[in-house]
Amino acid sequence: MHLTGLAPLVGLVAETEGTPGGDPVAGRMPILPLYGELIFGLIAFGILYFVIAKKVVPNLEKAYAARAAAIEGGMAQAEEAQAAAEAAKAQYEAQLKEARTEATQIREDARVQGSAIVAEMRGQAQAEATRITEAAHRQIEAERSQAATQLRGEVGRLSTDLASKIVGESLHDQARQTGIVDRFLAELESGNLTAQKVDS
């Protein structure tokens, strides 16, 4: 190895010194190929190309395709989940809206019901009041008529007593007695009381 490694150098030295020797291709211009290297390069590259085209690229493309499929699958799944979530949200919102309208309805109902109750109560109270007033009126009327009747008797007796004392004769037994008192009272009520001679 050592010696072969030195070969070109020895050749170079020999050439620069003008003594021909060493490998004839060693001094070839660097832009002219060594045909052995050219053919070797072609074959070796052909082998590499074959390996890459038949093995490596298919493997990588397979991984790419699988990855793309996995990502697409994941995306579909995510889309599904999102759709489900959206549906749930819509349902939620619908329910919420329903509940809200229901609440409004209930409130409205309560208000209507309340005012109805108030009106009813008021009506009842009114009726009661009317009834009580009526009863009171009736009672007063009854008491008044009772008092009037009673008074009429009293007044009649008092006036006859008084008149008996004045006239000196008992009018009690008079058959007309009732008629006189009645007339008196009627005049009293009508207000045109006039002095009248009591017939004997």
Next chain:
Amino acid sequence: MSLHLLGTSLVAPMASGEGEGFHAPTPEEFYWPIFGSGDWTFTRPMAVFGLSVILISWALIALTKKAAIVPGKGQWLVEQAYDFVRNGLARDIIGSKEFLRFVPLLFSLFVVILVNNLFGIIPPIQYPTMSRIAFPIALTLVVYVVYHIAGMRKKGVGHYLTGMIPKGLPKPIYVLMIPLEYAQFFLIRPLTLALRLFGNMFAGHMLLLLFVMGGEYMLLHGGIGLKITSIGSFAMALIFTAFEALIQFLQAYIFTLLAATYISDAISEEH
């Protein structure tokens, strides 16, 4: 392979004899036969290129065998490179309809050039295979044949050849245009494609050789002043090694990019 090129340079001044003075590196440094003679010599770059093909094949198969949906570290790394070529180059340049059948070729080109270029600075090898023009020519030949055949198969030979010339120009222009366009498609493109890669690798390696050999010579044979100066030379070698790494990646990228562009030009309808 106990000896690599930079190792050679260490021995070189001594082997060429004391007192002979400094020998700057020459293109012959790149010729490195192992056995055989003439054009059929088995050379070190052949061994390196063969090794790279074996290494790449083995690594790529091993790392992509599982083709897992959730990639491991190795598969992820391969996928980054593959993505870069497949989507960043092939799909963007050739177009999403036809790019897939060219992806294996472009990916092979990219990895083989990248690995062989990086061999230029990886210690046990330290030899950029592409600095031997035969290898860029081999790769360019493949690209050349592929883009012409793809174009001819898609459009037919006649239409492919006439399609290279832009239409609707004033007649006299064609006197200039026809030779230029054909030269472009059949000569200039392959030549520049091969030479660009070769030249970059060749020059870069030459530069490294110069700094290392110069530094060594100054360190071993110079006076105290030169010995100190050799530090600068070695430092430059280090800086340029980092710079080379960038160039090596860039050249692999450019070669693949241009290959994709030529294929795209050949099969696209307009032009």
